Amino acid sequence: MRTADEHALAALSLAPDPVPVELDLRHALGHVTAAAIRAHADSPPFDNSAMDGFAVRWADVHSAATAAPVMLALMGESRAGVPFTETLVPGRAIRIMTGAPMPAGADTVVPLEATSGDGADVTVLEARSEGAHVRRRAEDARTGDEVIGSGVELSARHLAAAAAVGAAHVVVFRSPRVGILSTGDELAPLGATLAPGEIYESNSVLLDGAVRRAGGMPVLLGPVRDSVADVVAAIRRDDVDLIVTTGGVSVGAYDVIKAALTDLGVEFMTVAMQPGKPQGLGSVDGLPLLCLPGNPVSVAVSFELFVLPVIRAMRGLPQPLPWTPTTAAAGWSSPAGREQFMPVRWDAGSVMPATGAGAGSHLMARLAMADGLARVPADVTEVRVGDSLEWRRFAG
Amino acid sequence: MRTADEHALAALSLAPDPVPVELDLRHALGHVTAAAIRAHADSPPFDNSAMDGFAVRWADVHSAATAAPVMLALMGESRAGVPFTETLVPGRAIRIMTGAPMPAGADTVVPLEATSGDGADVTVLEARSEGAHVRRRAEDARTGDEVIGSGVELSARHLAAAAAVGAAHVVVFRSPRVGILSTGDELAPLGATLAPGEIYESNSVLLDGAVRRAGGMPVLLGPVRDSVADVVAAIRRDDVDLIVTTGGVSVGAYDVIKAALTDLGVEFMTVAMQPGKPQGLGSVDGLPLLCLPGNPVSVAVSFELFVLPVIRAMRGLPQPLPWTPTTAAAGWSSPAGREQFMPVRWDAGSVMPATGAGAGSHLMARLAMADGLARVPADVTEVRVGDSLEWRRFAG
Numbered sequence: 203m204r205t206a207d208e209h210a211l212a213a214l215s216l217a218p219d220p221v222p223v224e225l226d227l228r229h230a231l232g233h234v235t236a237a238a239i240r241a242h243a244d245s246p247p248f249d250n251s252a253m254d255g256f257a258v259r260w261a262d263v264h265s266a267a268t269a270a271p272v273m274l275a276l277m278g279e280s281r282a283g284v285p286f287t288e289t290l291v292p293g294r295a296i297r298i299m300t301g302a303p304m305p306a307g308a309d310t311v312v313p314l315e316a317t318s319g320d321g322a323d324v325t326v327l328e329a330r331s332e333g334a335h336v337r338r339r340a341e342d343a344r345t346g347d348e349v350i351g352s353g354v355e356l357s358a359r360h361l362a363a364a365a366a367v368g369a370a371h372v373v374v375f376r377s378p379r380v381g382i383l384s385t386g387d388e389l390a391p392l393g394a395t396l397a398p399g400e401i402y403e404s405n406s407v408l409l410d411g412a413v414r415r416a417g418g419m420p421v422l423l424g425p426v427r428d429s430v431a432d433v434v435a436a437i438r439r440d441d442v443d444l445i446v447t448t449g450g451v452s453v454g455a456y457d458v459i460k461a462a463l464t465d466l467g468v469e470f471m472t473v474a475m476q477p478g479k480p481q482g483l484g485s486v487d488g489l490p491l492l493c494l495p496g497n498p499v500s501v502a503v504s505f506e507l508f509v510l511p512v513i514r515a516m517r518g519l520p521q522p523l524p525w526t527p528t529t530a531a532a533g534w535s536s537p538a539g540r541e542q543f544m545p546v547r548w549d550a551g552s553v554m555p556a557t558g559a560g561a562g563s564h565l566m567a568r569l570a571m572a573d574g575l576a577r578v579p580a581d582v583t584e585v586r587v588g589d590s591l592e593w594r595r596f597a598g
Numbered sequence: 599m600r601t602a603d604e605h606a607l608a609a610l611s612l613a614p615d616p617v618p619v620e621l622d623l624r625h626a627l628g629h630v631t632a633a634a635i636r637a638h639a640d641s642p643p644f645d646n647s648a649m650d651g652f653a654v655r656w657a658d659v660h661s662a663a664t665a666a667p668v669m670l671a672l673m674g675e676s677r678a679g680v681p682f683t684e685t686l687v688p689g690r691a692i693r694i695m696t697g698a699p700m701p702a703g704a705d706t707v708v709p710l711e712a713t714s715g716d717g718a719d720v721t722v723l724e725a726r727s728e729g730a731h732v733r734r735r736a737e738d739a740r741t742g743d744e745v746i747g748s749g750v751e752l753s754a755r756h757l758a759a760a761a762a763v764g765a766a767h768v769v770v771f772r773s774p775r776v777g778i779l780s781t782g783d784e785l786a787p788l789g790a791t792l793a794p795g796e797i798y799e800s801n802s803v804l805l806d807g808a809v810r811r812a813g814g815m816p817v818l819l820g821p822v823r824d825s826v827a828d829v830v831a832a833i834r835r836d837d838v839d840l841i842v843t844t845g846g847v848s849v850g851a852y853d854v855i856k857a858a859l860t861d862l863g864v865e866f867m868t869v870a871m872q873p874g875k876p877q878g879l880g881s882v883d884g885l886p887l888l889c890l891p892g893n894p895v896s897v898a899v900s901f902e903l904f905v906l907p908v909i910r911a912m913r914g915l916p917q918p919l920p921w922t923p924t925t926a927a928a929g930w931s932s933p934a935g936r937e938q939f940m941p942v943r944w945d946a947g948s949v950m951p952a953t954g955a956g957a958g959s960h961l962m963a964r965l966a967m968a969d970g971l972a973r974v975p976a977d978v979t980e981v982r983v984g985d986s987l988e989w990r991r992f993a994g
Contacts, residue, residue: 227788231807245963247792252960254849281852283783283824285795299852301784301892301960303795314849343963350966358807358994359898363966365800366894370789387679388697392623393766396643399681399699404761411627411754428679453650453710456677456695496697498762502755564648564697567641567739570746570759598754 203474205580206507206541210522213483213508216490217515218443220375227364230356232417233374234518239350239360242368244340249304251280252335256317256324257298257308259290260332266312267329275323280305295324304336311335343367353518375518377417380509381442382409383424385433385449385458386496404566405448405501412505413446415598416513433462437486443516445489446509449496452480459493468493474540474580477563478504499563502596503543506575510597525577525592528553533586536578545572546593553593572596599870601976602903602937606918609879609904612886613911614839616771623760626752628813629770630914635746635756638764640736645700647676648731652713652720653694653704655686656728662708663725671719676701691720700732707731739763749914774912776814776905777838778805780821781829781845781854782892800962801844801897808901809842811994812909829858833882839912841885842905845892848876855889864889870936870976873959874900895959898992899939902971906993921973921988924949929982932974941968942989949989968992 204212222236251257257280266272274295280286280302290296290307298304298311313335316328343349349367350360356374364372389403390396403425413420421442426432428450437445450459451470460470460482468484468491477500482493492512494504511521531552536542545568546553556572557565574595578585585591600608618632647653653676662668670691676682677695686692686703694700694707709731712724739745745763746756752770760768785799786792799821809816817838822828824846833841846855847866855878856866864880864887873896878889888908890900907917927948932938941964942949952968953961970991974981981987 227803228806231810241963242789243792243798246960247797248795281783283785283795300848301782301797337960342961347963349963357966357992358804358811359968359992360966361807362800362804362894362898363963365788365798365803366962368789368792368798386697387677389679392761393638393764396639396764399644399679401643401697402639402761402764404758407623407761408754408758410624411757414627415754452696498758502758564642564733565738566762567637567743567745567759570753570756572755596753596755 203472206473206475206543209473209481210508210511213492214511214515214521216483216485217512218490220516220518222373223376224371224373227361227370227372230361230372230374231358233356233377235350235352235354235356235372236375236518237373238348238352239364239369239372241343241345241347241349244345245342245367246337246339249339250301250337251298251304251311252300252337253311253313254300255298255311255313255335256326257290257296257305258310258312258326259292259308260310260329262293263310263312263326263329264332266326267331272326273323274326276321309333309336353520355519375516377419378443378513378516379421379441380413380418380513381421381423381437381439381445382406382413383426383433383436383445383447385424385426385428385447387428389425404498405496408498408501409446409448409505412598413513416510417517418513428456428458430458430462433458434466437463437489437491439489442489444512445491447491447493448501451482451493451495463491463493476537476540476542478507478543479540481508497563498566499545499557499569502545502569503575506594506596507543523594523597525594527590528576528593530554530576530585530587530589530591533584535584536582538583539580541580542578544576544578545569546574546576547571548573548593548595599868602869602871602939605869605877606904606907609888610907610911610917612879612881612888613908614886616912616914618769619772620767620769623757623766623768626757626768626770627754629752629773631746631748631750631752631768632771632914633769634744634748635760635765635768637739637741637743637745640741641738641763642733642735645735646697646733647694647700647707648696648733649707649709650696651694651707651709651731652722653686653692653701654706654708654722655688655704656706656725658689659706659708659722659725660728662722663727668722669719670722672717705729705732749916751915771912771914774814774839774909775817775837776809776909777817777819777833777835777841778802778809779819779829779832779841779843781824781843782821783824785821800894801892804894804897805842805844805901808905808994809909812906813913814909824852824854826854826858829854830862833859833885833887835885838885840908841887843887843889844897847878847889847891859887859889872933872936872938874903874939875936877904893959894962895941895953895965898941898965899971902990902992903939919990919993921990923986924972924989926950926972926981926983926985926987929980931980932978934979935976937976938974940972940974941965942970942972943967944969944989944991
């Protein structure tokens with residue numbers, strides 16, 4: 203049997219290269235940059251005032267810094283969006299608003315609160331230094347500067363920075379479209395009245411949400427009945443980048459995914475893990491498929507370990523997600539020779555099982571209480587209270 | 599001057615009560631439950647097999663546990679979705695698949711690998727215990743059980759759990775619709791050629807992304823020019839739950855938001871913080887408005903401190919977001935008498951400024967490098983390398 207890490211690498215090797223696309227800045231939130239974003243314009247684009255006050259020549263007001271107040275006649279006004287277009291005449295001042303362009307000839311701003319005056323002239327009571335309260339053109343970013351690197355997951359602040367330097371579009375990696383196919387004659391739709399032997403279909407609900415949270419775009423391809431023809435028809439898609447199936451991968455007589463896809467080139471194998479031992483993966487006509495078992499807890503674990511890294515790779519994000527140390531707040535058993543991934547609740551630095559990992563892999567309602575997965579090495583058969591182990595919070 | 603905490607409480611007092619709505623389960627990801635989700639059906643809905651194998655009576659096979667193998671003739675098959683409808687006859691066995699209903703009369707499952715046989719009969723080589731490998735009806739959740747509490751932000755696993763217990767709809771709090779209005783004659787659209795004195799409008803890009811990341815639905819109401827009539831027209835909306843404005847709240851002669859909204863009941867004040875000292879808030883005809891200053895760094899800080907808590911309250915989430923201890927990896931100055939919120943980069947447990955907080959509050963490109971905000975108390979004027987302080991990672 204291969205290890206979970208080996209299977210994760212095999213899954214990752216199927217991931218198509220991320221596809222760069224140009225998006226409007228307003229649609230790029232959460233995408234990963236495929237190229238650096240450079241300044242198309244200086245930021246700020248011109249020298250401007252940091253305060254409401256008066257634009258002056260330092261040569262005219264420097265005596266106010268040390269000796270007596272200085273009175274200057276006003277020539278006009280510069281405000282945001284409505285610059286003063288003439289040149290400041292020596293011995294005079296221009297009223298200026300925060301963000302407004304510095305008029306030609308002015309080199310210093312005196313804030314309103316350091317002045318007095320009646321409108322026709324202004325008396326400068328204090329002056330700090332040459333260039334005070336002036337924001338310099340390009341002091342934030344100069345045209346051509348790299349403002350955001352390649353491989354950055356774009357936050358609201360990144361987008362605003364790109365906007366501020368004149369970018370309207372950005373080149374990012376496309377969100378992978380992930381087909382989701384659940385299978386089983388026993389599956390009833392959401393909220394339906396159950397016929398004898400039926401259960402509610404919940405795996406596509408889990409995968410739909412998990413794919414969204416991982417930054418992919420889910421496309422529901424099912425559920426389908428246990429019919430080889432239906433399965434084969436459902437996976438013939440050209441509008442998805444990856445297909446994830448659930449159920450039908452084991453040794454039973456009716457394991458339809460295995461029956462339908464083995465001849466098409468998908469490989470089925472056992473992985474030394476609990477839950478999630480039966481797995482399948484491969485490509486059909488170039489379309490990668492990851493075939494997960496059908497138990498809900500197995501699906502949640504397999505998504506975290508095998509599907510999430512593939513989606514991250516297709517989004518241009520690095521691997522792998524880290525595991526962090528914790529301790530066990532309860533004891534539980536783990537199978538010999540298989541790594542165990544136990545859904546756990548986290549509380550104050552330690553973890554305890556939310557569901558079982560083996561016999562409990564159908565306990566979907568309890569899985570909702572889990573915060574993440576604890577990882578128990580293959581050679582450990584008993585986790586005891588206080589034991590050190592590793593865990594990872596669910597990604598979404 | 600009021601403190602930032604006082605202003606945050608004043609903002610929070612404007613938040614409308616969260617509004618419960620019923621959503622299809624598949625549209626509820628990330629919403630917060632307004633009522634507990636209870637099981638509509640037992641999970642599992644019937645006793646079923648945990649293994650591929652044979653459904654038997656323990657009375658018939660218990661000798662295989664201790665003494666010799668037992669041969670049983672096969673009566674039929676139970677598979678997922680296609681139950682065996684008769685009652686198991688003593689001395690016989692029924693082939694059963696994982697997840698398939700236990701036939702009446704059977705109490706135990708013997709896994710395939712503990713048997714041998716040619717199809718017409720099965721030889722039980724080992725038997726573990728009465729009831730082995732049977733998943734019991736309702737052992738995950740019983741009809742009427744609370745599966746997910748009230749006030750829970752729904753993950754993919756929560757949704758799948760709700761699906762598994764028969765819920766098709768859930769009652770959650772509606773996403774607040776947040777109107778975004780940026781103002782200024784100097785604002786040019788994304789990527790346009792700048793006329794003299796113009797800058798790119800980036801505040802609505804910041805708020806659009808930040809609102810989405812906070813779980814709200816942004817509605818762009820601007821930008822608008824510095825015109826009282828245009829501002830008043832823009833805020834007369836009945837399709838938003840909250841409006842956030844940027845710019846025009848200070849003491850300048852052209853502070854349009856202040857000019858337009860003071861008479862309508864919005865209050866403008868100074869807050870003892872840097873950046874973000876000028877702020878406004880109030881309600882106009884019952885619609886709450888938060889009026890932020892116009893500098894991009896001030897907008898980012900004000901969003902985190904004042905807008906985010908309001909959106910969280912409207913989503914049904916608890917307050918406040920915690921600050922965590924860190925140390926300063928660089929020194930910087932902070933104004934006397936005002937609490938400082940410095941955008942910082944975080945690295946290996948300590949923080950350093952990404953932008954300035956005062957003179958640097960226009961440094962949008964640099965803000966993109968910040969991971970969060972450090973908080974410097976009002977009585978501290980100098981942060982020195984190694985000083986302890988508090989910080990918070992940006993929420994989105």
